[in-house]
Amino acid sequence: MARFKRILLKLSGESLMGKQGYGIDPERLSDYASQIKEVAEMGVQIGIVIGGGNIFRGLSGSQKGFDRVKGDQMGMCATVINSLALSSALGAVGVKNKVMTAIRMEPIGELYTKWKAIDALEEGYVCIFSAGTGSPYFTTDTGSSLRGIEIEADVMLKGTRVDGVYTADPEKDPTATKFHDITYQEVLARGLKVMDLTAICMCNDNHLPIYVFNMDIVGNLKKVIAGEQIGTLVHS
Numbered sequence: 001m002a003r004f005k006r007i008l009l010k011l012s013g014e015s016l017m018g019k020q021g022y023g024i025d026p027e028r029l030s031d032y033a034s035q036i037k038e039v040a041e042m043g044v045q046i047g048i049v050i051g052g053g054n055i056f057r058g059l060s061g062s063q064k065g066f067d068r069v070k071g072d073q074m075g076m077c078a079t080v081i082n083s084l085a086l087s088s089a090l091g092a093v094g095v096k097n098k099v100m101t102a103i104r105m106e107p108i109g110e111l112y113t114k115w116k117a118i119d120a121l122e123e124g125y126v127c128i129f130s131a132g133t134g135s136p137y138f139t140t141d142t143g144s145s146l147r148g149i150e151i152e153a154d155v156m157l158k159g160t161r162v163d164g165v166y167t168a169d170p171e172k173d174p175t176a177t178k179f180h181d182i183t184y185q186e187v188l189a190r191g192l193k194v195m196d197l198t199a200i201c202m203c204n205d206n207h208l209p210i211y212v213f214n215m216d217i218v219g220n221l222k223k224v225i226a227g228e229q230i231g232t233l234v235h236s
Contacts, residue, residue, distance in 0.1 A: 003227040006045040006121060008148030008156045009036070010141070013051030013082055015161055015216055023054060024085050028216070033089035035221040036126060040095055044225055045121040047151050048128045049144040050086060052078025072136035079140060080108065083130035090126060097126040102134030102143070114150045121151065141199035149206045156208055157224060158195070159215025164232035165194055179232050187234060194234060203234075210234040 011032065018025025040046055055078035056071075066074070083099050090097045098120050099109035109130060110116065117127050132143040148156045165187070166176040184204035187194050194200065194212060203210055213224050213231030223230050 001227075002039075002042045002044050002225050004044060004154040004225060006047070006151065006153050007039075007225075008047045008049065008144060008151065008153040009221075010144040010156060010158045011048060011050045011086075011215065012160055013053040013055065013078065013140075015054075015159070016050070016082060016085075017054045024082065029085055029089045031218050032086065032215070033093050033095070035215070035218060036090060037093050037095050038222045039225050040124075040126055042222075042225060045124075046126045047117065047121065047147060047153060048083075048086065048126065049140055049147055050079055050082040050128070050130070051140040052076070052082060054078075055081060069136040072132075072138075076103065076131040076134070079132060080105070080130045083128045084108070087128055095126055096124065097128060099128045099130055102129070102131040105131075112147075117147075117151050127151075139196050139199070141195040142202065145195070145199040145202040145206075145208065148208050149202065153208065156203065156210045157221070158210055158212045159221070160212060161214060161216050162212075163214040163217075163230065165192060165212050165234065167192075169193075180229060181233050181235070184234060184236055204236055207236050209236075 016024050016028055018028035052075050056074050087097050087099050100112040101109035102112055104111050120127050129147045132138055132140050133146055162170055165179045165182055168176040170176040184200055211231055211233050214220055
């Protein structure tokens with residue numbers, strides 16, 4: 001029994017690197033595709049947003065001399081590359097899917113609209129939303145919040161390399177403790193780095209809960225959908 005009917009799955013571009021230092025690890029990509037297939041076969045409608053940090057990050061580029069707008073546009077293109085890779089991996093395991101882009105670039109992907117996306121989800125397609133919001137100065141965190149709200153998802157599942165939200169970065173602070181449940185207000189008050197401030201405020205204002213979990217452990221996505229408490233729920 002699936003806990004959610006429609007989800008927005010946010011995947012980290014950095015996680016796609018796997019054991020490599022750059023680019024896309026075919027093994028990690030295959031693991032993601034297999035996990036998504038399991039959930040799709042449970043009847044869950046799936047929208048996906050992938051970051052582009054394994055290829056290029058606009059903000060870090062602007063700090064090295066790139067124009068911020070052009071840097072962010074390069075980052076949007078990086079998300080399209082990752083989306084096409086995931087689309088290919090999903091197709092290889094028999095999952096029908098569509099890549100939708102926030103900026104017009106047919107035939108690479110179909111231009112995103114809320115109504116086309118919802119129609120495709122209801123027809124059983126996994127929809128991969130690429131190119132962020134289509135505008136500079138917004139992260140893929142904010143793009144995920146926007147798409148999740150637009151497609152009327154029950155929850156945003158934020159797949160990361162850690163197993164939830166902690167009092168501090170568990171990779172740097174061994175004394176950090178994990179939250180199983182936390183409000184947006186407490187996230188903001190504590191300054192926790194769950195997502196960027198714009199994304200957090202959007203989810204709070206529109207009552208879209210976020211569930212943070214470790215996507216890099218094969219089988220975890222299905223566990224979340226089945227209702228197992230393996231991560232952290234962030235809610236209004």
